[in-house]
Amino acid sequence: MTYAIGFLNGILRRAFEILLWPFYWFDPIWGMIFISLLTGVIMVWIFGKVSNQKRLREIKNRIRGNLIGVRLFQYDLGVVFSLQGKILRDTLTYMRYSVTPMLILIVPVLLIIIQLNLHFSVRPMEVGERTVVTATMRDSALLKRNPVLEVPEGVRVETPGVRVDARREISWRIVGGKEGRYSSRVRVGDDAVEKELMIGSGWGSVSEIRTGAGVLDMLLYPGESPIPGSSPVESIQVNYKPLELAVFGWHIHWLVLFFVLSIVFGFALKGVMGVEV
Numbered sequence: 001m002t003y004a005i006g007f008l009n010g011i012l013r014r015a016f017e018i019l020l021w022p023f024y025w026f027d028p029i030w031g032m033i034f035i036s037l038l039t040g041v042i043m044v045w046i047f048g049k050v051s052n053q054k055r056l057r058e059i060k061n062r063i064r065g066n067l068i069g070v071r072l073f074q075y076d077l078g079v080v081f082s083l084q085g086k087i088l089r090d091t092l093t094y095m096r097y098s099v100t101p102m103l104i105l106i107v108p109v110l111l112i113i114i115q116l117n118l119h120f121s122v123r124p125m126e127v128g129e130r131t132v133v134t135a136t137m138r139d140s141a142l143l144k145r146n147p148v149l150e151v152p153e154g155v156r157v158e159t160p161g162v163r164v165d166a167r168r169e170i171s172w173r174i175v176g177g178k179e180g181r182y183s184s185r186v187r188v189g190d191d192a193v194e195k196e197l198m199i200g201s202g203w204g205s206v207s208e209i210r211t212g213a214g215v216l217d218m219l220l221y222p223g224e225s226p227i228p229g230s231s232p233v234e235s236i237q238v239n240y241k242p243l244e245l246a247v248f249g250w251h252i253h254w255l256v257l258f259f260v261l262s263i264v265f266g267f268a269l270k271g272v273m274g275v276e277v
Helices: 002-023 028-050 053-072 077-120 140-145 215-220 254-269
Strands: 130-137 148-150 155-157 162-164 169-176 180-188 191-199 233-238
Touching: 002 028, 002 077, 002 215, 028 077, 028 254, 053 077, 077 254, 130 140, 130 180, 169 191, 180 233, 191 233
Parallel strands: none
Antiparallel strands: 130 169, 130 233, 148 180, 155 169, 162 169, 180 191
16 A cells, blocks of 8 residues: 555656646746636536436526526516425535546545645755754653764754754754755664755745654655654754745735636636536
């Protein structure tokens, strides 16, 4: 199972890096717009394939007809109430036919969101910027072995490790000295666990957390391979700053923007694609 998820993560991460590569030199909003447009197309296409389009179209036409009837017979309360009852019944039937396709859509949308989190949740450290690296041990007793953070040239550790025994954590403050993608290590005795560090002024695939080999962890944090269960280190997190997305001067969370744009694009294209939604 873990091998299959790791394989899927590798394919999806590479696919999204290829899709977003042309946008890395521009404002990240353009990359978000492109992926949202692509997601809208995918959602509408899948919905059209897994739903009963003929039945949905019939129900929708009945609802339209009954709405026209309400307007035509608005002064006849008996007819209006009868038509409203039919509209309510057809609306509930329409929703029932839509539930299964929507549940199926959850899977690809979640996979897309996980990959987008890797690209749009945080940004790399800037040159000269400071941040904190936190390692969580599997047992608080391991903190007594004085874990150390090893960094390559281009990154500098400014403080000794600060321990929080109750949370099994130890943290260091680092500063970025030169742009690049680096590999740091948290060493506990003879065991060492690597963690990717990103320093630069742009945006892209930034792995904030490297964590254990659980299935859920592998799904949620696909940026790096999982930490083996035999390691004394449970997770390593770099406290990157959030990536800001602005629309007409308004800063909007990437997840909200993704949902709004993908739904708008989906509804805008459903007629072109000939799909009832």
